[in-house]
Amino acid sequence: MLRTLPQRPETKASVANIPVARDLRLDLFRGLALWLIFLDHIPSNIVSWVTLRNYGFSDATEIFVFISGYTAAFVYGRAMQERGIVVASARVLKRAWQVYVAHIFLFAVYMAEISYISTSFENPLYGEEMGIFDFLRQPDVALVEALLLKFKPANMDILPLYIILLAGFPPYIWLLLRGPTVALAASVTVYILSWQFDWNLPAYPSGQWSFNPFAWQLMFGFGAWCGLGGAERIGSFIRSRLAVALSVTYLLFSFAIVMTWYFPRYSHYVPQWLADWMYPIDKTDLDVLRFAHFLALATLTVRFIPRDWPSLKDKLFRPAILCGQHSLEIFCLGVFLAFAAHFVMVEVSDGVMMQVAVSLFGIAAMIATAALITWYKKIEGRSPGSRPPPPDADLAGGEA
Amino acid sequence: MRAVFIAFVSIMLGIGAAAAADDGACAVAQNLVHADFALPQVETAIHEQHLEIAVVGSGSSSLAGPNGQSKAYPARLEAILSQQLPNVAVKVVAYIKPRQSAAEMVKEFDHILADTKPALVVWQTGTADAMRGVDPDEFGAALDEGVEVLRAKKADILFMNMQYSPRTESVIAAANYADVMRFVALQYEVLLFDRFAIMRHWSEMGTFDLFAATKNPATAEHVHDCLGRLLGDVILEAAKMVETAGKEVH
Numbered sequence: 001m002l003r004t005l006p007q008r009p010e011t012k013a014s015v016a017n018i019p020v021a022r023d024l025r026l027d028l029f030r031g032l033a034l035w036l037i038f039l040d041h042i043p044s045n046i047v048s049w050v051t052l053r054n055y056g057f058s059d060a061t062e063i064f065v066f067i068s069g070y071t072a073a074f075v076y077g078r079a080m081q082e083r084g085i086v087v088a089s090a091r092v093l094k095r096a097w098q099v100y101v102a103h104i105f106l107f108a109v110y111m112a113e114i115s116y117i118s119t120s121f122e123n124p125l126y127g128e129e130m131g132i133f134d135f136l137r138q139p140d141v142a143l144v145e146a147l148l149l150k151f152k153p154a155n156m157d158i159l160p161l162y163i164i165l166l167a168g169f170p171p172y173i174w175l176l177l178r179g180p181t182v183a184l185a186a187s188v189t190v191y192i193l194s195w196q197f198d199w200n201l202p203a204y205p206s207g208q209w210s211f212n213p214f215a216w217q218l219m220f221g222f223g224a225w226c227g228l229g230g231a232e233r234i235g236s237f238i239r240s241r242l243a244v245a246l247s248v249t250y251l252l253f254s255f256a257i258v259m260t261w262y263f264p265r266y267s268h269y270v271p272q273w274l275a276d277w278m279y280p281i282d283k284t285d286l287d288v289l290r291f292a293h294f295l296a297l298a299t300l301t302v303r304f305i306p307r308d309w310p311s312l313k314d315k316l317f318r319p320a321i322l323c324g325q326h327s328l329e330i331f332c333l334g335v336f337l338a339f340a341a342h343f344v345m346v347e348v349s350d351g352v353m354m355q356v357a358v359s360l361f362g363i364a365a366m367i368a369t370a371a372l373i374t375w376y377k378k379i380e381g382r383s384p385g386s387r388p389p390p391p392d393a394d395l396a397g398g399e400a
Numbered sequence: 401m402r403a404v405f406i407a408f409v410s411i412m413l414g415i416g417a418a419a420a421a422d423d424g425a426c427a428v429a430q431n432l433v434h435a436d437f438a439l440p441q442v443e444t445a446i447h448e449q450h451l452e453i454a455v456v457g458s459g460s461s462s463l464a465g466p467n468g469q470s471k472a473y474p475a476r477l478e479a480i481l482s483q484q485l486p487n488v489a490v491k492v493v494a495y496i497k498p499r500q501s502a503a504e505m506v507k508e509f510d511h512i513l514a515d516t517k518p519a520l521v522v523w524q525t526g527t528a529d530a531m532r533g534v535d536p537d538e539f540g541a542a543l544d545e546g547v548e549v550l551r552a553k554k555a556d557i558l559f560m561n562m563q564y565s566p567r568t569e570s571v572i573a574a575a576n577y578a579d580v581m582r583f584v585a586l587q588y589e590v591l592l593f594d595r596f597a598i599m600r601h602w603s604e605m606g607t608f609d610l611f612a613a614t615k616n617p618a619t620a621e622h623v624h625d626c627l628g629r630l631l632g633d634v635i636l637e638a639a640k641m642v643e644t645a646g647k648e649v650h
Contacts, residue, residue, distance in 0.1 A: 043569035044600055114571055121567055121613045124620040128459030128498060129565040132531050132572050154573035200535075207533030210576065260586065264436040267586045279583040280540050283576065342570045346611060350566060350603060 024312040024321055025305060030067040031324030031370075034334055035363055036060035041155045041338035042345075046352050047359035056254040057281055057293040061158065061211075062219055066294065068162065068327070069223025077173055077228050089170035096166035100149075102332045103159040107146050110153055111139075113339050117346060135205065145204035152203060152210070155335060161211040164201075165220045168213075172221060176228055184230070187221030190214055195285060208284075215286040219294070231302075238299050247296035254293050322370040329373055330366050337362040426626035428607045429598040433630045435638035437589045441556040442635060443642040445519035449488045451481065453635075454512055454555075456505050457524030459498035460563045463620055469494075471621040474522075476628025477635075484636060493518070501528045502542035509546060513553045520635065521550050522593075524560040530577045539577055543584040551588075558591045558635070559584075564599035566611055591638055593631060599623070 036051045037060045053059035072092070080088035118133035135142045135151075145151035149160045176183040193199065194214035201209045222230075237243055257278070260267040267275075281287045311317065323330045341358035348354065445451040455461055455474040463472040478492035495512055497504075502525045509521075523546065529539045543559075550557050561581050562574050578596060585592040603610045608619055 117567055122615055123613060124464060124617045125623060126565050127464060128527060129568045129572060131499065132568050154570055203533055208535050261582055264586060264592065265434060275587045279587045280580055284536055339570060346566055352604060
């Protein structure tokens with residue numbers, strides 16, 4: 001059992017390139033990303049106007065995947081150096097299993113919701129759309145396909161991506177510790193090949209994964225690369241004026257383009273060659289434009305919010321940081337709350353007030369749950385006879 | 401939310417559609433209807449006093465029941481345009497097949513255009529592709545191909561996206577497909593009738609109760625009537641833009 005494991009020696013800076021202190025910025029932005037993902041997952045929600053995707057190419061998904069890669073490298077990279085490849089791989093796979101269980105739990109909740117919504121509903125406007133519930137006539141097939149991660153209903157596609165990314169993580173991190181540049185180059189190569197040869201995994205009942213793991217591994221892999229010292233290597237460039245100028249320019253460009261989506265009459269200001277080259281901006285395969293948009297955001301963040309920014313300890317940011325420190329639990333809760341919010345909007349009211357109310361209530365519930373988990377960890381850590389919690393384990397979003 | 405924001409900004413900028421729908425309920429969404437691009441073939445057809453429009457779509461372009469056909473938006477569009485263009489012979493023909501994907505519709509285009517020569521093709525799509533989880537890339541490629549086929553046959557095009565269907569919103573991931581349609585529309589300068597935003601606006605403003613479980617077709621018929629009216633407005637407005645646009649260029 002875990003409890004009988006001998007206490008691990010305190011981590012020393014034996015690994016020069018793995019930072020020791022916890023970077024609260026990661027928790028903060030992962031917490032914020034979780035809130036934004038929750039808001040975006042509530043269909044037709046007025047509050048989702050505040051979310052990133054309305055102002056530029058990328059959205060909270062990029063932030064979430066990047067930080068997950070960063071922290072996973074941080075935690076499992078150290079484990080691999082201290083305990084070797086077998087133990088570190090076993091831990092990564094255990095984590096992947098936990099995410100899988102969480103995903104199946106959410107699927108059960110989802111099935112309960114839509115089974116309820118689909119019955120006793122009839123409306124002559126929606127004859128075609130109601131056909132989506134046909135799969136409920138074959139629950140056996142739907143369940144097996146869900147267990148195989150092929151059947152992923154709307155908004156249930158980030159966790160399967162995360163499972164695949166974790167499953168493929170041990171060899172990557174092994175390589176990352178030996179030759180960071182080689183590892184990153186390998187990740188970029190897979191990304192390019194996936195575009196070249198249309199690699200993706202099949203989905204049920206048809207189509208492919210809406211987050212292509214062969215493409216999105218780049219974001220995760222890049223995060224891991226940054227987490228194991230890459231950030232320092234490119235640090236001087238990131239903090240240069242040139243990088244800031246490029247980032248600001250690109251963010252403004254992206255903002256202007258996104259505005260033409262809402263006001264198509266201005267789209268003739270976008271030259272035809274640019275439109276032909278640019279569209280479609282693909283989320284499934286992590287379009288380069290989206291990746292670049294994330295880089296620009298990250299560059300400005302690193303430039304203007306230093307690691308030891310005093311306000312990070314401010315009470316104002318505490319709720320988001322708490323959520324970011326328990327990302328798996330809070331992510332799952334967010335998906336569940338988005339279902340619940342949709343359910344309330346369908347059954348009670350979908351007015352603007354209701355949208356604001358369910359959004360605020362949902363975020364409050366996420367914060368309260370994160371605080372509760374923190375409290376649990378604290379009392380368990382203090383109870384007699386138990387081992388102290390492994391250092392920084394929940395940087396990876398929970399237990400290491 | 402996007403619709404409200406767009407409506408708000410539109411009002412601020414004073415760029416709402418010029419013509420007003422007769423029906424008060426329909427007019428609630430007037431600000432979401434823009435003639436962003438001109439429809440030159442329609443303009444020519446109006447001049448020649450013979451306007452033929454083809455509606456190609458899936459199940460949501462029709463209504464069930466004995467009166468369904470006359471109450472669905474293609475028939476309503478014909479009635480509205482006939483009324484607004486008293487000197488023009490207006491004919492709207494609907495080619496509806498339930499659950500048909502965009503790629504399958506493109507295959508029908510040749511067949512449709514062989515028999516008739518519509519000045520405008522209203523292409524309602526996206527729902528079936530979203531329900532089947534067709535690869536968004538393939539959906540986009542089908543739209544590209546469709547636009548090229550129709551343009552080669554000298555037909556104007558108007559995209560219509562999915563319905564706002566609150567019950568199924570957490571099951572059908574429509575947003576990705578709506579985005580693809582928007583991208584293709586921008587790239588080819590195709591007019592997009594944002595049915596999704598319009599209906600969501602109606603729902604939010606309480607104009608129509610789209611959540612009700614009912615067998616009564618009254619609301620569905622009213623919605624289709626409004627869609628037909630708004631569609632008629634935007635088509636006429638875009639046809640009028642042809643002259644103005646011509647002057648701007650030269």
